[in-house]
Amino acid sequence: MKVLVAVKRVLDYNAKPRVKPDGSGVDLSSLKMSMNPFDEIAVEEAVKLKESGIVSEIVLVSIGTQACQDVLRTGLALGGDRAILVETDLPVQPLGVAKAIVAVCEKERPQLLILGKQAIDDDACQTGQMTAALLGWPQATFASKVELTSESATVTREVDGGLETRKLTLPAVVTTDLRLNTPRYASLPNIMKAKKKPLETVSAADLAVDLAPRLNIVKVVEPAARKGGVVVSDVAALIDKLRNEAKVI
Amino acid sequence: MAVLVIAEHDNTALKSATYNTVTAALQLGGDVHVLVAGSACAGVAAEAATISGVAKVLQADGTVHAQGEPESLAAQVLELARDYTHLVTPANAQGKSFMPRVAALLDSSQVSDVIAVVSSDTFIQPIYAGNALATVQCADPVVVLTVRSTGFDAAEKNGQAPVESIAVVAASSRSEFISQQLTRSDRPELSAAPIVISGGRGMGSGENFKMLETLADQLGGAVGASRAAVDAGFMPNDYQVGQTGKIVAPQLYVAVGISGAIQHLAGMKDSKVIVAINKDPDAPIFQVADYGLVADLFEAVPELTSALA
Numbered sequence: 419m420k421v422l423v424a425v426k427r428v429l430d431y432n433a434k435p436r437v438k439p440d441g442s443g444v445d446l447s448s449l450k451m452s453m454n455p456f457d458e459i460a461v462e463e464a465v466k467l468k469e470s471g472i473v474s475e476i477v478l479v480s481i482g483t484q485a486c487q488d489v490l491r492t493g494l495a496l497g498g499d500r501a502i503l504v505e506t507d508l509p510v511q512p513l514g515v516a517k518a519i520v521a522v523c524e525k526e527r528p529q530l531l532i533l534g535k536q537a538i539d540d541d542a543c544q545t546g547q548m549t550a551a552l553l554g555w556p557q558a559t560f561a562s563k564v565e566l567t568s569e570s571a572t573v574t575r576e577v578d579g580g581l582e583t584r585k586l587t588l589p590a591v592v593t594t595d596l597r598l599n600t601p602r603y604a605s606l607p608n609i610m611k612a613k614k615k616p617l618e619t620v621s622a623a624d625l626a627v628d629l630a631p632r633l634n635i636v637k638v639v640e641p642a643a644r645k646g647g648v649v650v651s652d653v654a655a656l657i658d659k660l661r662n663e664a665k666v667i
Numbered sequence: 668m669a670v671l672v673i674a675e676h677d678n679t680a681l682k683s684a685t686y687n688t689v690t691a692a693l694q695l696g697g698d699v700h701v702l703v704a705g706s707a708c709a710g711v712a713a714e715a716a717t718i719s720g721v722a723k724v725l726q727a728d729g730t731v732h733a734q735g736e737p738e739s740l741a742a743q744v745l746e747l748a749r750d751y752t753h754l755v756t757p758a759n760a761q762g763k764s765f766m767p768r769v770a771a772l773l774d775s776s777q778v779s780d781v782i783a784v785v786s787s788d789t790f791i792q793p794i795y796a797g798n799a800l801a802t803v804q805c806a807d808p809v810v811v812l813t814v815r816s817t818g819f820d821a822a823e824k825n826g827q828a829p830v831e832s833i834a835v836v837a838a839s840s841r842s843e844f845i846s847q848q849l850t851r852s853d854r855p856e857l858s859a860a861p862i863v864i865s866g867g868r869g870m871g872s873g874e875n876f877k878m879l880e881t882l883a884d885q886l887g888g889a890v891g892a893s894r895a896a897v898d899a900g901f902m903p904n905d906y907q908v909g910q911t912g913k914i915v916a917p918q919l920y921v922a923v924g925i926s927g928a929i930q931h932l933a934g935m936k937d938s939k940v941i942v943a944i945n946k947d948p949d950a951p952i953f954q955v956a957d958y959g960l961v962a963d964l965f966e967a968v969p970e971l972t973s974a975l976a
Contacts, residue, residue, distance in 0.1 A: 429795070431930070434798065434929070435795040435798045435799060437798075437799050444794075444795060444799055511776060512767070512776070512777070513770070513771060513774075513775075513776050513777075516771055535911070536911070538795070538796060538910065539794065539795055540794055541779065541780065541792075541793065541794055541795070541796065541910070542777070542779045543763045543767070543779055544767035544770070544777050544779060545767075546767075547737070547763075547764060547765070547766075547767035547768050547771070548767045548768065548770065548771035549771075550768065551741065551767070551768035551769075551771040551772050552771050552772075555841075556738055556839060556841040556842035557737060557738070557764070557768070557842075558842075559737070559760075559763065559764045560760060560764075562904070572845065575760075576760070576904050576905065577760045577761075577847075577905075578759050578760045578761075578858075578905060578913075579849040579850060579905060580847065580848050580849040580850040580903065580905055581847065581848045581849075581904075582734075582844075582846070582847040582848075583844075583845040583846045583847070584842060584843065584844055584845060585842075585843045585845055586841060586842050586843075587840070587841040587842075590841070595904075595911070596894070596898075596911055597897075597898075597904055632775075632776040632805070632806070632807065633776045633778065633803045633804070633805055634803065634804040634805075634806070635801055635802070635803055636789065636802040636803065636804050637801075637802045638794070638799050638800070638801045638802075639799070639800050639802075640798070640799060640800070641793070641797060641798070641799070641800050641936075644936065644941075644955050644957075646954075647941070647953070647955075647956045647957040647958055647959060648957070648958060648959070649948075649953070649958075649959040649960070649961060650958055650959065650960055652960070652962075653960070653962075653967055653970040653971050653974060654974065656942065656958055656960050656971070657971070657974055657975065659958050660919070660940070660942070660958070664919070664939075664940045664957065664958075666862070666918045666919040666939065666940050667862075667886060667919065667975070
């Protein structure tokens with residue numbers, strides 16, 4: 419079975435984003451970029467399924483500029499077999515990305531599509547669901563456990579009150595939650611080998627996908643900073659502040 | 668102009684976030700209708716009809732909606748979507764799952780986690796774990812929104828809207844509900860609790876969270892946890908507060924043994940008053956705390972509990 423995994427290049431989760439003074443967006447220049455943490459979990463899950471024998475090929479896909487090649491190489495070093503970059507210089511938004519993934523799915527015909535539950539930059543949490551809808555496939559979001567057979571995926575999901583288990587008939591879309599697995603690190607030999615694995619670039623125009631952003635970002639500002647608090651000396655002082663100053667207990 | 672709010676409920680009662688979502692919907696202008704799609708959900712529809720400002724409740728009652736299946740719920744909403752300028756639902760696990768399906772099938776973008784309505788086509792949403800606020804404008808004919816409940820007050824309950832039954836869509840044959848394991852709790856729902864007491868890695872064990880539970884019960888609050896505490900197995904996943912867990916904004920948030928990583932702050936920094944109890948005076952949590960207590964939590968928490976008893 420072929421699995422397609424979508425990965426996104428985002429600001430590293432440890433980096434503190436800086437809002438540009440002109441309000442046009444977040445300044446990413448000179449900051450470290452990495453694979454979105456949820457996508458690392460998606461790649462890891464695909465690799466584990468391949469190691470268990472049920473998956474035969476892992477194809478990675480990313481949508482963006484040439485710079486996205488680095489996260490695809492990372493994914494190849496972690497165990498992906500080959501990679502596809504859908505190249506565009508336009509800012510990417512979930513609906514356009516979903517359409518690009520659909521175009522790749524129509525060509526590649528995977529049985530399972532795995533994505534992260536959300537990207538930590540736009541925090542949208544939409545792409546997997548949108549892709550599933552456009553393909554007419556069932557979905558399981560926020561997966562914390564995936565059991566795969568040749569016909570179905572039984573997925574345990576993290577929902578608000580606990581866990582829920584669903585069975586999807588393949589082909590299907592799964593989005594990963596934090597607890598699905600612990601991603602491995604790429605070893606140096608695997609990083610070297612990944613450089614020789616196939617990485618194909620196709621332009622969004624060749625796929626006939628309209629990636630033009632549909633949401634207009636009017637401005638981006640920093641949230642109001644909380645004003646500095648005080649350090650209290652002991653529990654009695656804390657209770658006094660909460661009762662008499664903040665009046666919250 | 669008309670706005671459709673898709674209610675979140677468990678077939679017995681509305682989830683509180685639905686009330687906050689109606690408030691957001693009312694700010695868009697136009698008639699606000701509420702869709703209650705569920706199984707044996709007449710009681711929920713009747714409850715939705717009492718929300719102030721709601722003009723009509725649509726009840727889609729059938730076993731296909733028993734477990735809030737995203738495929739069926741999206742199909743149900745699509746049947747109605749063309750009559751509305753806006754579709755709105757809470758940004759909880761259910762809303763996040765079905766709403767993007769609706770948006771894609773309408774060829775509309777979705778604005779996620781809206782915290783403020785600027786106008787009927789312009790909204791504010793947090794991005795980068797709440798480190799930036801983006802004002803976005805959506806020109807799509809049907810505007811699709813998920814709403815962060817902490818951004819809006821809950822709507823009042825003195826309405827009297829009519830309830831109308833509508834036809835239920837066919838089930839998706841390719842997604843089947845198997846089982847669920849819900850965490851039992853008698854405490855208030857985490858995302859709507861007025862007081863939240865959260866523990867982190869510093870708690871040391873799951874057993875030690877009993878201290879926080881006692882304190883929470885005394886104050887009528889809920890218990891939360893950081894990702895570190897969840898990953899360590901101290902508490903179940905659905906207690907996690909943060910960018911990828913629950914977003915809370917209670918009157919009082921007490922962070923116990925939590926260092927304050929940006930991913931955790933993303934879930935609680937809109938709380939009215941933040942208290943940090945941590946033995947490390949350099950922990951980043953003190954930078955956002957209104958009141959900080961540098962102390963060993965194993966002494967401070969029991970002392971706090973007995974002083975409040």
